[in-house]
Amino acid sequence: MKALVTGGTKGIGKAIVEMLLANGVDVHVNARNLQDLEFQNGALKTLFEGRNITYSSNDLSDKSAIQSLASTYKELHGTLDILVNNAGVFLPGLTTEEEDGVLESQIETNLYSAYYLTRELMPLIEQSEHGHIFNMCSIASKIAYPNGGSYSISKFALYGYTKVLREELKSKGIKVTAILPGATWSNSWAGVELPRERLMEAHDIAISVWSAICMSPSAVVEEIIVRPQLGDL
Ligand SMILES: NC(=O)c1ccc[n+]([C@@H]2O[C@H](COP(=O)([O-])OP(=O)(O)OC[C@H]3O[C@@H](n4cnc5c(N)ncnc54)[C@H](OP(=O)(O)O)[C@@H]3O)[C@@H](O)[C@H]2O)c1
Structure with missing residues (x-):
């Protein structure tokens, strides 16, 4: 199987990349920072010898960069399953007070x-016998985050899009899963003074993704809700 993971150099994305590779999937990793991608690629090639591991730097807030990622992927891999x-991105703030543009950028x-990436890659996914799309939503897709208003708006929208996609792709045999994690250790939490056990590990989310992939063709995990044991922050 072959997968493309966006934002795959850090946090949850990185853990998913490693989980897929550990289970025999070839992976293309996307992020913006080229140095991070190169460094990670070197490490992954040592750890997962024999896997086809590729990468490209594209800023996915830009539609033309999304198209460029899709064509790079098609050239490198030709087929896509996952x-x-x-x-x-999480930009804290109140919708009534934040600077103009904060909502738009999120x-x-x-x-x-x-x-846009899903639209670009749909012809490849449609050819797969194991087509599966995961959208990284959030608990903020279900409840309003106290100091993350525009982030919540963007994640509610992504969750809505995921539900639409699920309906549209049901009859084509393509699975669609919304992942809704609560607070998970990653760069976004750098500097926050909390005991490690108060947040989930990125690996926990990666485990849930892999178990959804392992289901038989007749079953789809529509939503994965995972929270810290002590609840939301
Ligand atoms: N951590 C949490 O508590 C939590 C909870 C619920 C949901 N989530 C969601 O889970 C996802 C990953 O979060 P995380 O906490 O693991 O984040 P993170 O550690 O900040 O990593 C974000 C990843 O996305 C890449 N990225 C950011 N903006 C990008 C862009 N415009 N184009 C391409 N790549 C971009 C980053 O690399 P570059 O900077 O090099 O581009 C990095 O690889 C996000 O969608 C987040 O909203 C996180």
Whole structure:
């Protein structure tokens, strides 16, 4: 099987990349920072010898960069089974007080990236016998985050899009899964003074993704809701 993971150099995306590779899937990793991609690629090639591991740097808030990622992927791999729309950004703030443009930039990165990349890659996914699309939503897709208003708006929208996609692709045999994690250790939480056990590990989310992939063709996990044991932050 072959997969493309967006935002795959850090946090949850990185854990999903490693989980897929460990289970024999070839992976293309996307992010913006080229140095991170090169460094990660070197490490992964040592760890997972024999896997086809590729990468490209594209800013998915930009539609033309999404098209460029899709054509690079098609050239390198030709087929696609699993698409993980994980890239996302969290900009804290109140909708009534934040600077102009904060909503737009999160809608672009958190919603449009998944929408346009999925459209670009649909011809490949349709050819797969194991087509599966994961959209990285959030608990903020279900409840309003206290200091993350525009982020919540973008994640509600991504969750809505995921439900639409599920209905549209049902009859084509393509699975669609919304992942809704609560607080998970990653760069987004850097500097926050909390005990490690208060948040989930990115690996926990990767385990849930892999178990959804392992289901028989007649079953689909529509939503994965995972929260810290002590509840939301
Ligand atoms: N951590 C949590 O508590 C939590 C909870 C619920 C949902 N989520 C969601 O899970 C996803 C991953 O979150 P995370 O906490 O693991 O984030 P993270 O550690 O900040 O990693 C984000 C990844 O996305 C890439 N990225 C960011 N903007 C991008 C863009 N415009 N184009 C392409 N790649 C981009 C980053 O690399 P570059 O910077 O190099 O581009 C990085 O690889 C996000 O969608 C987030 O909203 C996270």
